[in-house]
Structures are given as structure tokens and as C-alpha cells.
Amino acid sequence: MVKPEAIEQRSFEIIAEELGPHPFTAEQFPVVQRVIHASADFELGRSLVFHPRAVQAGMEAIHAGRPIVADVQMVQAGISKPRLARFGCDVRVYISDPDVAEAAGREGVTRAIMAMRKAVREAPGAIFAIGNAPTALLELIRLVRAGEASPGLIVGVPVGFVAAAESKAELMALDVPFITNHGRKGGSPVAVAAVNAIAILAERAMKDGPDGKRVPRVDAARGWTAGSARSDLGPKG
Numbered sequence: 001m002v003k004p005e006a007i008e009q010r011s012f013e014i015i016a017e018e019l020g021p022h023p024f025t026a027e028q029f030p031v032v033q034r035v036i037h038a039s040a041d042f043e044l045g046r047s048l049v050f051h052p053r054a055v056q057a058g059m060e061a062i063h064a065g066r067p068i069v070a071d072v073q074m075v076q077a078g079i080s081k082p083r084l085a086r087f088g089c090d091v092r093v094y095i096s097d098p099d100v101a102e103a104a105g106r107e108g109v110t111r112a113i114m115a116m117r118k119a120v121r122e123a124p125g126a127i128f129a130i131g132n133a134p135t136a137l138l139e140l141i142r143l144v145r146a147g148e149a150s151p152g153l154i155v156g157v158p159v160g161f162v163a164a165a166e167s168k169a170e171l172m173a174l175d176v177p178f179i180t181n182h183g184r185k186g187g188s189p190v191a192v193a194a195v196n197a198i199a200i201l202a203e204r205a206m207k208d209g210p211d212g213k214r215v216p217r218v219d220a221a222r223g224w225t226a227g228s229a230r231s232d233l234g235p236k237g
Helices: 004-019 029-039 042-046 054-063 073-078 081-085 098-107 111-122 134-145 164-172 188-204
Strands: 048-050 068-070 091-093 127-130 153-156 178-181 206-208 214-216
Touching (some): 004 029, 029 188, 054 178, 068 073, 073 091, 073 188, 091 111, 098 111, 111 134, 127 134, 127 188, 134 153, 153 164, 153 188, 164 178, 188 206
Parallel strands (some): 068 091, 068 127, 127 153, 153 178
Antiparallel strands (some): 048 178, 206 214
């Protein structure tokens, strides 16, 4: 019987082999691998775009115990809560909150929009994982531009035919850490895969401190958390 770890390891090897030459850095490539692993879509993987500080900022947010805000329950359900709990992180979703629904009806906007407005108030510095609603991403971008939001990282990969590609183009114009992709493709599994990849990297970048507690292993010369640039996120994840 083939062990699940061996299957996953071989999957990551196949992804690296079939993807071939690519523009991603050593820090970014593990995220790309996990997205392709979740979607079996090499075109989607190649379309990913990273802010230069995206991976570092995501790990820093997790090490600081920042929450993860999901646009919908499907994203929340897929993110690894036990791994994040080790850092004091929780995964939140506001779109079904009664006050969000009431405010959306009153103001004539989508619940996704109102959920982002609530999220930036209640979860400053959070990682935002948006895989479903372009309106959520557009609203978060508006709030950032207005100085009302300062996310630790935006994973903005909504899927769809209306405003999905446009919202991602808007995100790429922001000078905040982000992970996104070109075009209509995306979705909740992609957002989940990216966040889980960052969480695995954050976990692997820890070491034992002088007091025996686990602390981030920082390479001051390079300015990012050392030990994170693995070429796979397979069996040890």
C-alpha cells in the first residue's frame, strides 16, 4: 500500500518537473506548488503574481498571531486551524453575521462588501483570504486606499466572469503585500492552498529559543525568515 505522504511527495515532484522553468523565487515557489496541487491547473499556477514581500509578510503575520479573514465559509473550512492555532491565529468569516446582513440590506450593497468593512475594524493586520467574491476584494482595496485598512497580506484570487480579473488587476496596483493571479481563474481552493502554504512555511521557519520556546528563525542579512525556501511542501506539511 502506498502511503499518503509518498503520494503527496511524488505529486510535488511531478509538479516541479512538468512546470519547468518559471519566474518564481525560492520563497514563492512552494506556494505555487501547493496551488497547483490543489487545482491540477498549471496555467493557473503560472498566472500567480506575488508582491515582493508577500511570503515574508504572511509568515510575519502568522508568527504574530494575526487572524485570517476568509470571504466565505468554504475558505474558512479549508484552512488548517490546528497549524495556525499553534501561533494563536484564528480563522474568521463575517459574511453570515446577522449585523452584516442587516447593514447590507439597509445600504443596498452585498454582504461581501459589508463583511470586509466589519473585518477591517475587528481584525487589523489580518491575512485576508478572498477566493469567491470579487466585490469583497474590491471593497478591501477601496478601504486600503482610503487608509481604513492595513492588511498583513491579501490573498486575492476570486473566481468568475464579472469583476474577478478586474479586481485582481486593481490589487496588483496596490503597494501592500498580496498574492493574486491574472485572469478569471481562482476560487476558494486556491485561496485555501495559498494560506496553508504560508502557514506551513511559517511553521518550518521556527527554532528553539534560549528559554526552550519556539521562535522565528530570522536571517537578518536577507531580511526574511530563514529556512522557508523549500522546493516542496509535501510530507512534512
